[in-house]
Amino acid sequence: MKRGWIIGGAAVIVAVFAWLLFGGLQKNVVFFLTPKELLAKGTDGVGVPVRLGGQVKPGSVKWNAQTLDLRFIVTDGAREVPVHSTGAPPQMFRDGMGVVVEGRFGTAGVFEATGLMVKHSNEYRPPKPGEEAHEKYKTLIQQSSQ
Amino acid sequence: MTTAASNLNFIIAAYAVTWIVILGYLWRLVRKGGRARADYERMAQQRSGEKSQ
């Protein structure tokens, strides 16, 4: 009797794991969409809460320290989405970094972000000789925003 | 506060949490171990006392 319960319980847990691994959840555990995927959704992707991830297109960052207005372009190499956000970005935010923004894609084709996260790669290297750690560079921006 | 200074706080917090957990768990084990050993020795003596009578 007790053994039956254990085997039954084990079967349920294994089934849940199997479902997690191979089932429909695989689609839902995608934490963010790429610009290409978001744009491919067409009007379905407009106005609904969604996360968008990609790289900050180098040279696209426009930061107004007075109004705390931040504009940049997120790219996946194939497509691009312009993003608008307010407030100081996380300290690691900069040109060329990976980012994930939370918010809604507006009808004007601009993603209105309510949250901004930096996504790091798995590479850890000190700056090459002649380069400076970006931390110092960011310090200047943060100070100018205060 | 500059970024570098606030980062230092996070680094210190990470190492502090690590040491609190390691030393806290170690302290718990040593105390619990002392109690378990004492209980065991007491019971063992009591048992050998009973049997030799």
Add this chain to the structure above:
Amino acid sequence: MKPEGQLNSSSDRLRDPSAARPPRTSIWLAFVSIGAVIVAQTYAILTSPAEGDMGHLQKIMYVHVPAAWMTFLSFFVVFAFSVRYLWQRRENDDLLAASAAEVGATFNGLTLMLGMIWGRPAWGVWWVWDARLTSTLVLFLIFVGYLALRAFTDDTQQKARWSAAVGAIGALNVPIVYMSVKWWRTLHQPPSSPATLDPRYTMGLRLNAIALLLVMIYFIRKRYEIARLERATEHMAEAAAMGGK
């Protein structure tokens, strides 16, 4: 295990044979492992240069990553001894699995806390519900449940069987946690390797992993010693209640 029991009953006839002498863990292993952590951390902090993106925040790696590895290792021990318990029904295997589960849960909680402390400055958020963080939390909750199950079950055989089942199946979550960053799209980055890590960080990380491994070994051994002592005391108390036979 058998020779130990025989040795004990023959050399020490007065003692209950079920109370085969529990092992004794030397306190020196604690000193050595704690010392190793101090040396490894000092070496890593002093030798690693500021990272290109993260600056000195990279140094949190030396505690967060080994804590995660020791979580995985501890739960692997739980898996191995839970399976062997289910197969051979040896009481000591149950006690060893339970000891590793408590140590693993401790490292698991530490990993989560360190991840949050690192995530706030590095990502801009303390927590997100991505596949890596969520599965790590699920792993933690499974083993908190495991420990609660043990605390609230009185019958030792029932306790052992149930926790062996939960421990073995719960540990299957470890490869899921590890692979989560490869299988699914997450905010958490995939694992670094010597190819993606500057050599100046690799040595510090390895030393810290070895040091924390020593700590983990001490923790599991000591916890196992306590579990054996407590169980032996219980057996003697039961035997006494049965009339001293």
